[in-house]
Amino acid sequence: MSLAAIIANLPALVVVVPLLLAPVAALIPVSGAAWVIAVIGTGGALISAWLLQGAVTGGVSFSYHLGSWPPPWGIEFVVDAASALTVLIMAALSFVATLFARRALPAEINERDAGKAYSAWLLASGGLAGLVMTGDAFNLFVFLEISALSSIILIALGAGTDRRALVAAYNYLIIGAVGATFYVIGVGFIYAVTGTLNMADLAERIPQVQQDTVIIVGFGFMVAGILVKAAVFPVHIWLPAAYAFAPSAVSAMLAAIATKAALYILARILFTVFAGVPDVTALALEWVLVPLAIAGIFTGTILAIYENDIKKLLAFSSVAQIGYIALAFGIASSAGIAAGFIHIGNHAIIKGGMFLAVGGYFLALRSRVSLSAMTGLGRRMPITTTGFLICGLSLIGLPLTAGFISKLYLVRALIAEDMILVMILVLVSSALSVAYLWKIVEILWQRPEGDDVPLHGDETPALYLPLWILAIANLWLGVAPAPLVDAANRAAMHLVGGIS
């Protein structure tokens, strides 16, 4: 295939490369070789996403017609500032998590399942990328299911260390399927009054529809379905168990990218597809999304403070962080949406890094990482722990870290909209998040009462390098946030400016 052909087809390659390498990986019984396929798949997606981001930086946005059928008859991929940024963040994080998986994944499952696990891994990363790229409401459902089913396989593989992973996977399957079906019901009602499934076409036709109730109900069901996937409070209930019991590498990848894709779709549905009915969306934002986001922030933070199992603690913290992103989108101003995108990127590197560090601890301890088991690990695994700390400080929003930039732009956006009460709540919750992080830091450098728990093997670069890539990204984006902030601003402008 010529270079020109490759460049012309970049939007498809982001999705198709991982999806088509998945069956190849499934056929390879050797763990290392299957991992190479996974690296090629996620790496190929990352390069494509990088080039796409480069293309949209100049303000270009274009549509890729799959099968050369023009929309609304065919399915299109939409490449614009918002989708390219999200897909780049996701591709980068899944590539880093794949590097970590080389050692981590085969250690937690039987190695003879590794090929199939990497296959599911590729399916999840390709499916999530497709979710972001597609401009067709029904095609989105198909990708929703690809990513959900492959994530369920990966979560269920956690049974290799803890049987409760099976229950977590089953619950995710049921809750996720109900959510996806709600989304399909919503799409069906909207289709019945518009006759189209293409998002851009929907955005044009929805304002002309006479039947208001159908639009409101269809909108409500679509959003409800997406909220389940994004794990926004109170439909976050599948998330803590799923992240806590999945294999470490899987937790890291899912925490970094899975809910991000759903949050991006939420923004897309709110600000482009239903942009023509502003009173409906404004109502939903003001009375549903913002209160739920705030409730999620506090629920997640408080549950995290009282949790002892470190993976579950981080998962509860994710519920809170998803709340921040949802809140930022709920502000609905250009600045708010930009803050949302900034935090999508920053939370991905923060939480991805923390889960990678916990994965490192797990492999050293060979048991579930509880707070008491972490006693004194700071001395014995200094490289991993320092990386963990950098990400942790970024999580609470210390200046000079990426997390600070997120909070800064969120608070600014809130002040600009005179949402002072909400801003105070955000600051209070940030202060609360110091509580659970401090609890961990204290224990990491405490001397154990008895002897040290024996560790299995020393720290190896294979495990801490991916973590450090993310830790450095946290520092770099804290000091020089311009690239991410600019990209997020462009994304926000594009979404609020409507589809042009």
Place this chain on the structure above:
Amino acid sequence: MRDNPVLRTCAKILFAPIIVFGLYVQFHGDYSPGGGFQAGVIIAAAFILHALIFGLEAGRRLVPQWLNLALLAAGVLLYGGVGVAGMSMGGLYLDYNVLLPDPSAGQHVGIILVEFGVGLTVTAVMLALFHAFAGFNPERFGDETSDEADHSRGGS
């Protein structure tokens, strides 16, 4: 069930016609209801019938697990490969128009190929599902035993 001569004879007689019907549904999908998905289920049904009557072991001899897995992947790769072929011949992904000089004929070829890919994957998946469920051994997963016992069991 395996020793019943009536069942055995019926299964032998029915096996080929079911597959032929499956192929008809597969390749006549352009003109009548049907296509890769329905055909895949029907063809898998023939193999499942065979395994029901002659036993899971015999079924596995007919389609060993490695072949089953290979077919599973082959279908997806065939479908995706048609898309890649479209790209490499100057079109967009899954563009069938460029496959042949005449776009209409290209569409025909593309549709037949991707439907065949669907049929392949569905047949293989249905067969794999049947064998996985029918041959499930709860003991293997019930409780921890030593890893030696783990490794001595069934091959992939």
Place this chain on the structure above:
Amino acid sequence: MSVFVTNLLLLLFLVFLLVLVIMTRRLFAVVVLAGAYSLVSAAMFVNLDAVDVAFTEAAVGAGISTVLFLATMAYLPGREKVLPPSGRIGNAMAAGIICVFAGALLVAAAVELPAVGDPNAPAHVHVAPRYLAESDSFLHIPNVVTTVLASYRGFDTLGETVVVFTAGLGVLVLLSGFTRTRRAAQDRAGVKEDSDA
């Protein structure tokens, strides 16, 4: 008119089957009733002109799904546990409230939908006519469902194939895989340690 009568009868039959599924406690019966539900739905699809869908629903919903359910039941207890009335009523109340609320919303929207079969409904006049016209003039394939499935929305179908593949992969990993279940906090010391050195 006859279409309407058959539809109504089939729908009422479906309601009847649904009530039976809710009331029945023997899981084998539940599974078979669910198969019957699929089969009646397939008949309804034929009645609504969706022959391809009916074919698939009969083969998959009534066929493969039922077989899989029955195969699963062979390993499981045949009756579901009867909860104490307090728990049962609590569950039913919670579920009932959610369903009545969601159902009320849908009904409110449904009465506004274009009448069933209205040829001027947006769904019939906007995107679909091109499929019907072009399938004849350009593609020369009479079964429009096939052309839309494999060509216009071929990417959906690729996704569908990938979903099937994923399910096959998942079932193979879960039921014929090698990763054994472990109970909490069991360490794997000495098992995997040097496997990757």
Place this chain on the structure above:
Amino acid sequence: MIDPVSIITDSWNYLIVICLMMGGLFIVISQNNLVKKLVGLAIFQTSVFLFYITVGKMAGGTAPILLDSADVAYSNPLPHVLILTAIVVGVATTALGLALVLRIHAAFGSIEDDEVLTIKAEAALPRVTRAASETDSEARS
């Protein structure tokens, strides 16, 4: 060609289909048995399929397989295509769910949600009690 009576009366289709959907959803939420939840999910999804196909129906129309005569109305093929995809997705979900149920039964010895949840609830207990219950369960096995 179009029978006005049938148009008016057929609108009941939607209402009954909505009842069916909610019945399926009710089973998913209210039932305790993991298999029955999956049955409910299948019924829920099948009912949604009925909704889509009803949207695609055209009065006096016929199946979208083109005939030679010109003046035939065809029902909308698009919902049919969507639902073909959705049926396949549905059976994939069911298969994976059933495989999980088998593994859960092998690992926990139960397919009732409340019993499995009880075992899960141990995880939420403070560390000490949990360790105790783990030793306990190992002693039993």
